[in-house]
Amino acid sequence: MQFLKRLFSSLKPIRLNGNNRLFLLFYYALRATKNNSARAELGYFKFFIHCTFSLVLLLIAALTICQMQAKTKLASKQHQQQSAYKRVRVLLKTIPTSANEPLLIGTTGKQLQLYDDAISLKRIKNGAALKVQQKNGQLFVNSKKYRQQKLIIASKDGHICFADKQYDGIISLVLHKNELLIINEVPIEEYICSVLRTESWPGWPLEVNKVFAITSRTYVVSMIDEAKKIARPYDVHNCNRHQTYQGVHDKKILKDAVKQTEGLIMAYNQKPIIAMFDSCCGGVIPADVQGVNFSDAPYLARSYACTYCKPCNIYSWQVSFSYDQLTEKLKQHLPKKARVSHILVSKQDRAELVQEVFIQCGKKRAYVDGKKLYSAFKEVKSFCYTITKDAKGVTFNGRGYGHHIGLCQWGAREMVRAGFDYRSILKFYYPGVTFSTIKRDDESSFY
């Protein structure tokens, strides 16, 4: 310590910088060697130099490691952003806690593998089929208990088989809120190809299938974003609540439509749009539909009619019911033991969509919301209808098939016949959108 005090007191009068400090250290060291009594101090000095040198090395190493970690984190974040849309998580089935029946998950190939999670890829088991179960919130595979909240089943040499259907990608088993979720994680392009089989119309031309491929892709990308925001463990359901998804198929025209529009989506303000679509709009002007928040989705507020779907069979429809049939279908909305004696549309919006229906049941009256009535009758194909009376009962005379918002599939079909390409068609139905491309990530080790 005495040595250090002397050393630094000798440095004080000088304005120090890195060079002259080093020089003084050497000068003092040389002076010390001339003095035998200072040899012990020279030992301290050497110790001091070694310590300083080691500390500097440690500091440099720590800084380098921190920098490398920061770079890795940044690269990982960028990779996640770039590959955010590489796959879609489709919920195939939800198993409640009370269900004890095992589910069978197989493969069209020879080998099926169970992993403990997507990162470590630790292989646990090979086999032709796996029995999956949950008991009291714990996962069982082939009767063996696993502590993980998520397990992955993959087949590298075939498709995954589940509930009589075959799937690309992997199956993840996720315990979530006391339920076991069976989720198919599948590359987006394969998902779109599958969805087109049920959401498109068999035999329609390639160009119209390109329209549907872009619409479906955009829709699912917007759903992926939504699922991320609310931390949902899956992106979409496999039913028409989102898009009907039934696994792999070999329809070449659909595969071509997906391939030729690979990664293409529609955007508004640089965000994927909510690409709603229905079968036939019935000529309804979407901007006039009440109850839709168009400020969030101005591209859905089309202010001109689609007339292209007019020649199609489902543009207009009729369905008749007797008063007994009406009573049966509407009983949950009626007073007890009431029988329908009269029904009429009591409220419509500017787009002529039914908002409310008035029902007379003898001396009693009831008002039913237009959407509830639509749900009660599967024969009523849209919200756009009038009701006429006849001797036997009533007849609903309607237009369109679906909710009247977004793309009209039959209209798009007729636009292709009239010579429009897929970009013009999409711009017609979703005014103001632009096109952008999402990247496909082929590096996933699971596929």
Ligand SMILES: [Zn+2]
């Ligand atoms: Zn239309």
